[in-house]
Amino acid sequence: xxxxxxxxxxxxxxxxxxxxxxGESTSPAVVQTIQARVVESRQQQLPQxxxxxxxxxxxxxxxxxxxxxxxxxxxxVHEGDSVHAGQTLVVxxxxxxxxxxxxxxxxxxxxxxxxxxxxxxxxxxxxxxxRYKQLESEKSVSPQEMDEVxxxxxxxxxxxxxxxxxxxxARAQESGARTMMSYTHLVAPFSGVVTAxxxxxxxxxxxxxxxxxxxxxxxxxxxxxxxxxxxxAVHKGMKVQVATNAANxxxxxxxxxxxxxxxxxxxxxxLIKIDLPSSSQLRAxxxxxxxxxxxxxxxxxxxxxxxxxxxxxxxxxxxxxKGIAQLRYLTLGAPQGDFxxxxxxxxxxxxxxxxxxxxxxxxxxxxxQP
Numbered sequence: 001x002x003x004x005x006x007x008x009x010x011x012x013x014x015x016x017x018x019x020x021x022x023g024e025s026t027s028p029a030v031v032q033t034i035q036a037r038v039v040e041s042r043q044q045q046l047p048q049x050x051x052x053x054x055x056x057x058x059x060x061x062x063x064x065x066x067x068x069x070x071x072x073x074x075x076x077v078h079e080g081d082s083v084h085a086g087q088t089l090v091v092x093x094x095x096x097x098x099x100x101x102x103x104x105x106x107x108x109x110x111x112x113x114x115x116x117x118x119x120x121x122x123x124x125x126x127x128x129x130x131r132y133k134q135l136e137s138e139k140s141v142s143p144q145e146m147d148e149v150x151x152x153x154x155x156x157x158x159x160x161x162x163x164x165x166x167x168x169x170a171r172a173q174e175s176g177a178r179t180m181m182s183y184t185h186l187v188a189p190f191s192g193v194v195t196a197x198x199x200x201x202x203x204x205x206x207x208x209x210x211x212x213x214x215x216x217x218x219x220x221x222x223x224x225x226x227x228x229x230x231x232x233a234v235h236k237g238m239k240v241q242v243a244t245n246a247a248n249x250x251x252x253x254x255x256x257x258x259x260x261x262x263x264x265x266x267x268x269x270x271l272i273k274i275d276l277p278s279s280s281q282l283r284a285x286x287x288x289x290x291x292x293x294x295x296x297x298x299x300x301x302x303x304x305x306x307x308x309x310x311x312x313x314x315x316x317x318x319x320x321x322k323g324i325a326q327l328r329y330l331t332l333g334a335p336q337g338d339f340x341x342x343x344x345x346x347x348x349x350x351x352x353x354x355x356x357x358x359x360x361x362x363x364x365x366x367x368x369q370p
Contacts, residue, residue: 031324034361035369036353038319039303043348046299046336049241050233050292052272054224056244058215058284059275060190064089066205067183068097075211079197083188083214090199090211092184101181104174111167118156118163125149125156192216195284219278222254222288225269233294234259240274241291248281254290301339306352307332317353318346319366325353327362 070092077089132149135141196213205211222242226234234256242254258273274290276282306316307330314332317325333341346352353366 031363031365033365033367035367036361037355038351038366038368039306039354041300041302041342041346041348041350041352044299044301045296046341048294048297050226050230050294052224052226052290052292054222054272054274054288054290056220056276056282056284056286056288057223058192058195059219059221060192060216061195062189062192062214062216063210064186064189064212064214065208065210066090066092066186067207068092068180069204069206070094070096070184072199072201072203072205072211075197075199075201077194077197077212079194081194082192082217083194084191085188087188088185089188089194089214090186090205092186092205094181094184097177097181097184101174101177104170104177107170108167108174111163111170115160115163115167118160122153122156122160125153129153186211188214190214190216215284220276220282220284221257222274222276222290224272224274224288224290225264225267226272226292228263228268228270230292230294231259231263231270234270234272234292238292242274242276243289243291244282245287245289250279250281252276252279299333299336300342300346300348301336302342302346302352303354304335304338304340305355307340308356308358316346317356317361317366319351319353323365323367325361325364325366 072090073093074091075089076091077083083089129149129152132141132146136146192214194212195215197211198213199205199211236256236259238256240254240256242252244250244252254274254276256272257275260271260273263270272290302316308315308317310327310329314330315327316330318328320326328345330345331343333343335341353361
């Protein structure tokens with residue numbers, strides 16, 4: 001009995017299994033279809049710009065330093081002060097130089113007294129010579145007496161010339177001493193703004209050691225460098241777009257005013273000076289980027305609305321030949337208005353899903369929405 005029951009159970013199980021397998025049906029997976037707007041990538045010529053970074057400077061900058069050795073008595077300005085041309089900025093101690101001026105003045109006075117005496121002697125000798133010549137015409141003087149008077153007159157005239165030269169030398173020495181004393185007052189070379197102060201009262205100023213820096217008032221310029229391989233694209237007078245990296249970034253138009261003809265031997269680059277228009281927002285020392293036009297190039301553009309972000313990566317949904325959306329990773333370039341340049345990841349003429357938002361539509365069929 002047990003053997004018969006076991007066999008019956010096996011037959012029932014086999015029948016049930018056969019019934020189950022017979023009921024299964026294989027059907028293809030259904031692809032979900034959604035509606036979306038579709039845009040197309042396109043190829044377009046774009047201006048090719050050469051970019052260069054630099055720093056904003058005053059068109060003229062002067063470093064004020066002493067021309068004579070001396071202790072600094074006063075520094076009359078601070079950083080940020082506006083100054084005008086000829087304004088006194090630093091005063092040095094002039095006691096020693098004043099003594100030299102007084103000594104030179106005494107020398108001039110002594111020379112003038114000597115010159116007055118020499119002029120009197122020369123005048124007397126000339127007058128005596130005139131009287132002797134009258135007597136000589138009357139045969140009243142001997143030739144020897146006439147020679148002696150003539151020699152005295154010549155000596156007096158020569159002595160007067162020598163004393164006059166000494167007087168001129170004394171006056172020149174006085175002028176030089178006054179000039180040296182004038183160097184104790186350091187003045188602004190032009191109107192501008194004090195941008196650096198490197199000395200305080202009590203310190204000793206030496207010739208050539210910077211004390212102040214003054215930037216000329218008025219418009220500024222951007223000084224940027226251009227590699228030697230691209231210097232042919234830059235010429236004097238060309239218009240340049242300049243962007244500043246300030247608290248309130250600006251895009252302004254500048255003009256190339258100077259190209260330094262010799263390249264820097266260490267960097268193989270040329271210094272370019274770009275005149276900027278006057279602006280209250282520009283300050284010396286700001287960072288700026290200049291864009292020089294350098295022909296055109298072919299680029300692939302897509303609407304910025306077709307770009308989605310996946311983490312830190314830029315992507316877009318591309319339709320294949322069957323209209324199925326596929327996620328494609330992109331390398332993007334610079335924005336171009338409502339479009340953005342694609343450096344890699346897509347070709348011209350491909351269809352893209354516009355404004356896919358944050359939904360994942362990879363693998364779904366796209367029905368074009370008008």
